[in-house]
Amino acid sequence: MFRKVAIIGGGAAAATLVSELLERRTTQPLHLYWYTGDGSGRGIAYGTRSPHHLLNVRAASMGMFASKPQGFLEYAQAADPTVSGSDFLPRRLYGEYLESRVAQAMAKASASGHEVRQIPFTVDSLVPEPSGVTVGYGDESNQTDAAVLAIGSLPPRSLPGVDADVIASGRYITDPWPFLANAEPDERPLRVLVIGLGLTAVDVLLDLSERWPNATFTALSRHGLLPEAHLSAASAPAGDGAELVEALEDDPNIRMWIARLREATEHADDWRVVTDSLRSVTSKLWTLLPDEQRSRFLRHARWAWERARHRMPPQVAESIAAMEKAGRFLRGRGRMQTVKLADDGSLSVTRVKPGGVKETASFDVVVQTVGLNTDTLRTEHPLVRQLVTNGHARPEALGLGFAAQANGALLDGDGKPRPNLFAIGTLLRGALWESTAMPEIRVQARNLADTLLRDQG
Numbered sequence: 197m198f199r200k201v202a203i204i205g206g207g208a209a210a211a212t213l214v215s216e217l218l219e220r221r222t223t224q225p226l227h228l229y230w231y232t233g234d235g236s237g238r239g240i241a242y243g244t245r246s247p248h249h250l251l252n253v254r255a256a257s258m259g260m261f262a263s264k265p266q267g268f269l270e271y272a273q274a275a276d277p278t279v280s281g282s283d284f285l286p287r288r289l290y291g292e293y294l295e296s297r298v299a300q301a302m303a304k305a306s307a308s309g310h311e312v313r314q315i316p317f318t319v320d321s322l323v324p325e326p327s328g329v330t331v332g333y334g335d336e337s338n339q340t341d342a343a344v345l346a347i348g349s350l351p352p353r354s355l356p357g358v359d360a361d362v363i364a365s366g367r368y369i370t371d372p373w374p375f376l377a378n379a380e381p382d383e384r385p386l387r388v389l390v391i392g393l394g395l396t397a398v399d400v401l402l403d404l405s406e407r408w409p410n411a412t413f414t415a416l417s418r419h420g421l422l423p424e425a426h427l428s429a430a431s432a433p434a435g436d437g438a439e440l441v442e443a444l445e446d447d448p449n450i451r452m453w454i455a456r457l458r459e460a461t462e463h464a465d466d467w468r469v470v471t472d473s474l475r476s477v478t479s480k481l482w483t484l485l486p487d488e489q490r491s492r493f494l495r496h497a498r499w500a501w502e503r504a505r506h507r508m509p510p511q512v513a514e515s516i517a518a519m520e521k522a523g524r525f526l527r528g529r530g531r532m533q534t535v536k537l538a539d540d541g542s543l544s545v546t547r548v549k550p551g552g553v554k555e556t557a558s559f560d561v562v563v564q565t566v567g568l569n570t571d572t573l574r575t576e577h578p579l580v581r582q583l584v585t586n587g588h589a590r591p592e593a594l595g596l597g598f599a600a601q602a603n604g605a606l607l608d609g610d611g612k613p614r615p616n617l618f619a620i621g622t623l624l625r626g627a628l629w630e631s632t633a634m635p636e637i638r639v640q641a642r643n644l645a646d647t648l649l650r651d652q653g
């Protein structure tokens with residue numbers, strides 16, 4: 197087993213792995229060095245204070261430990277017995293749950309001889325060698341046996357076509373989360389454009405429409421479609437989906453998979469039942485797809501899968517529908533081509549509509565919400581750049597994080613798995629595809645804890 201382990205990241209994935217490790221009985225005490233950067237264990241998703249930001253996964257599925265998927269539900273019910281497993285609870289409450297479980301695991305750990313040092317620093321460099329990993333932060337460095345990157349997704353980059361003076365104006369928002377955390381109330385009749393229409397766009401719309409009561413919103417995406425909504429009650433899979441999974445496994449081909457899914461949907465009470473029945477096997481199915489089929493999926497089917505997989509709670513869908521009905525929110529199809537600063541100070545946005553027609557409109561604020569950045573080759577993230585530039589880790593071929601094994605071991609420049617450098621979470625998308633939400637992260641944390649604590653022989 198690795199006795200000295202560095203865990204890098206201040207979000208839910210790091211918190212889950214630390215707690216999972218501390219809960220284990222080991223033959224020798226563990227020394228964990230937890231570099232939390234600017235996070236507190238809640239990360240972006242659960243650091244919100246807004247009561248409107250709801251979990252998009254039901255309470256019964258949000259437990260932090262793979263061995264106790266109902267853990268969050270029990271926590272919530274201890275404070276409010278009326279909470280049900282099918283509820284979508286505030287993300288703020290989930291942040292409290294994470295913190296309380298970490299505190300519990302830490303208290304237990306000292307009793308079993310484990311040591312955890314929480315280091316509120318950003319790690320700048322990792323140098324893996326056969327004897328261990330050197331962790332560099334500021335002017336300090338530390339020698340550990342192994343290191344785990346739990347750094348979430350990469351900082352978003354502005355889309356091509358946005359002029360430098362637009363960025364300098366401060367009214368083109370590339371990263372919505374710090375912006376939402378600090379956006380002041382404003383009574384002006386602002387015209388806001390949101391680029392992208394996933395769950396982040398939905399959060400932005402709900403949040404800003406309240407803080408900016410006289411603003412109007414337009415959202416632009418390739419298909420102009422919102423994420424699908426969850427049913428109000430949990431939809432139980434009709435069977436175990438084994439037959440469908442077997443058919444998909446037999447022929448790993450995207451066109452065939454879409455046909456099979458359509459067929460299964462026709463026979464189900466609701467299409468969500470089919471999508472949900474695949475959740476626990478999605479990563480396994482992804483590993484069966486050859487690269488060329490994966491890029492086909494990314495080009496043609498990804499948007500539809502994301503809409504169906506990452507759904508809005510019903511009450512959120514109702515709020516958005518009410519905004520549309522009241523004329524405060526419009527959806528448009530197309531691709532943003534340019535954003536320029538106009539003479540009157542507004543942001544002039546040209547989009548290309550389906551069919552190639554261009555249209556230009558003026559906005560006061562533009563918020564970019566185009567999904568998670570996992571491009572490790574082109575990122576400015578200092579630690580990721582250091583790892584890639586020095587050949588310690590390799591970008592995944594399709595831009596989906598790091599090249600890695602399914603157990604999280606990063607591949608070196610020659611494509612060999614590193615024995616002591618791992619990742620968990622979004623940057624494993626290339627290896628696992630679904631690798632961002634808690635139901636997947638907790639399973640990764642359990643498996644990674646097994647790997648880290650396994651007898652090295």
Ligand SMILES: Cc1cc2nc3c(=O)[nH]c(=O)nc-3n(C[C@H](O)[C@H](O)[C@H](O)COP(=O)(O)OP(=O)(O)OC[C@H]3O[C@@H](n4cnc5c(N)ncnc54)[C@H](O)[C@@H]3O)c2cc1C
Pocket residue numbers: 204205206207208209210231232233234235236238239240241242250251252253317318319320346347348349396399579620621622632633634635
């Ligand atoms: C708005 C939103 C809502 C979501 N809702 C849900 C939901 O309802 N259910 C669900 O299951 N999932 C949800 N998710 C998915 C969510 O991403 C995961 O559940 C989880 O929060 C991911 O945590 P993470 O630790 O991997 O990443 P993050 O939360 O991004 O944390 C990464 C941390 O690492 C730190 N870091 C980066 N680089 C370094 C470094 N060099 N040194 C030290 N620290 C560093 C960062 O500062 C950050 O604190 C949501 C995501 C978002 C963005």
